[in-house]
Amino acid sequence: MSSEEQEKGYKSGLIRSLNPKGFNLERYTYMLHRITGVILALYLIAHIFEIYHVGLAVLNNNPQIWYSTLAELSSLGILEQIGLWIVAGSALYHGANGLRLILNEVFGMLLGKPVLPEYPYSPTSLSRPQKAAVYIITAVVVALWIWAGLYLLAGLGVI
Numbered sequence: 001m002s003s004e005e006q007e008k009g010y011k012s013g014l015i016r017s018l019n020p021k022g023f024n025l026e027r028y029t030y031m032l033h034r035i036t037g038v039i040l041a042l043y044l045i046a047h048i049f050e051i052y053h054v055g056l057a058v059l060n061n062n063p064q065i066w067y068s069t070l071a072e073l074s075s076l077g078i079l080e081q082i083g084l085w086i087v088a089g090s091a092l093y094h095g096a097n098g099l100r101l102i103l104n105e106v107f108g109m110l111l112g113k114p115v116l117p118e119y120p121y122s123p124t125s126l127s128r129p130q131k132a133a134v135y136i137i138t139a140v141v142v143a144l145w146i147w148a149g150l151y152l153l154a155g156l157g158v159i
Helices: 003-011 013-017 025-059 063-074 078-105 128-156
Strands: none
Touching: 025 063, 025 078, 025 128, 078 128
16 A cells, blocks of 8 residues: 555545444444434434423423424424434443443453464454354344334334
8 A cells, every 4th residue: 555545544534434344343333332322412402402392381381382392393203203213222222332331341341361462463353252242232222122113103003
């Protein structure tokens, strides 16, 4: 790789980091953790806006403010339910993966026995117990996310 190509690679920044080509399991879990964190942060902003309108309705003793907010949210139709489903999946994954990271980083669980790196060093991704934890967490999150979707569809009267 020439120095010009290498410099171009350094300047690509965020766009290059989003290209999943060559990712390992650890990189996928890291990226999904960040994406779900952004989704939850955006939801938090929207939720604060909604709670602000509840406060206005209570302080002004005017329930019409709250009813207008509910009408705006209801006007989204199925998009509201899809958004809630995405938020539910994000919260499930972000929370479960966060617990896995706490077990690894704070308590040192699932790490295995440390070994000295020998030249030539080839970095490893996750240890076998860590991979098993990722797969178990993913299976549980997907099952709960499907259940959340069915729950939301039942609320719409679809099923």
